[in-house]
Amino acid sequence: MFEARTILRHAGTVLVGQLAVMAFGVVDTLVAGRYSASALAALSVGSAIYISIYVSLNGLITALLPVWAELRGAGAHAALGKSVRQALYLCLGVSIFGTLALLFPDPWLNATGVPETLQDDVRDYLYVLALAVGPSLLFRMYSTLNQSLGMPLWVTVLQIAALGLKIPLSIYLTLGGWGLEAQGVVGCAWATLIVNTWLMLMGIYFLRSHKVYQEYKIWQPLEAPNWKVLKEFLRLGVPAALSVLVEVTAFTMMALFISRQGVVASASHQIATSIATLLYMIPLALGIACSARVGFWIGANDPAQAEKAAHTGLKLTLVLALLFSTVLALSKETLAGWFSVDTAVSLAASVVLGWVALYHLMDALQAVCAFILRCYRMTLLPLIIYSIMLWGVGLWGAFVWAYEGIGPLTARAEVSTFWAAASFALCVVSLAFIALVLWVAKQRRL
16 A cells, blocks of 8 residues: 555656646647737647657656666665766757757658748747757756656646746737737747746756755766766667657647548547547656656565556556546547537547547556556567557558558548557557566566
């Protein structure tokens, strides 16, 4: 029971912070929509490019969580501080990569066929966000460190406070006022830059001023790059980052393939996506909490307790996923009606939400398993499984099934085709990942 309470308390705290961060995008959408339809369209394209790049880089930093949790469990406090300092080199490298990718967005714009009328606004939006990559990833380092130490509360408090800053800044910078000319969609980007810089500075301040960090001796002179350590970071982080990229793009590319079915299909898919994204915050929080606990016990050289923590996390995930999937399945018509007053859209969305209920169950299990597998340094095989199932079966298989047909399956150009294929792919991924978790945890214990 102690392990379950610890995981739930940690996950609950993380969840509140994640919801606050999610609200950043909601705020920008509402504000840009009040400015103009073109600003909203530019925001949609720009944020899609930014998220695709940033989430992958963010996954690389987050992959360090089990490394630091393990060092904490081993009582190697000074080594943990040294590892954090070495991670600054990794953060610098990925920040440069992310910044350059956003400063030169034309390949993205041309590949996706973004209209010329939107491209200038999208470029200006991304140019500002390019400056935010470094501060954002540095705060992610601070967040990851805190998660590994089992102290998520301060990160959540900062994220909630950041939302309080983001709302007035986005309104003021986008819409103008008090002598400031309206900046349009670029104002949203400036607000994001200011907020991320503030979060970074607050993280630095906490690291410098709070006694709880002193035993880790983080504030020591920066050593020269330790290529052995950095290579280990990359060995763990690159497959994790690529796995996140596969998962995110498999999810977002559905919208492009579905768009040819018309407005009703796209609208119903957007409703399903919004709910699925919101529900995903729960297993994401559980995965972070489980990773911290499993990593801690591995570092403490107690593989049996690490296995117990992994099993506890999976059981909690299964119970919560079943609960929310059941609620969604039973209330799909009501939820669809909340999102749209258009009868055709709400009816189509209610059908898709039935599949989202199954999708969430599978998604929750595989997400938590992925975090646990990183604790056991297993990242390459999950990446291969992700790529085959999510890209090959869930995305490309759905496209062929929807518009061409597969063997005895005739063409079925419906939104539910994509969600059904994605659910099946995630089902296979979940079963494979659960088997891997059970196997690797048992092997470590023996």
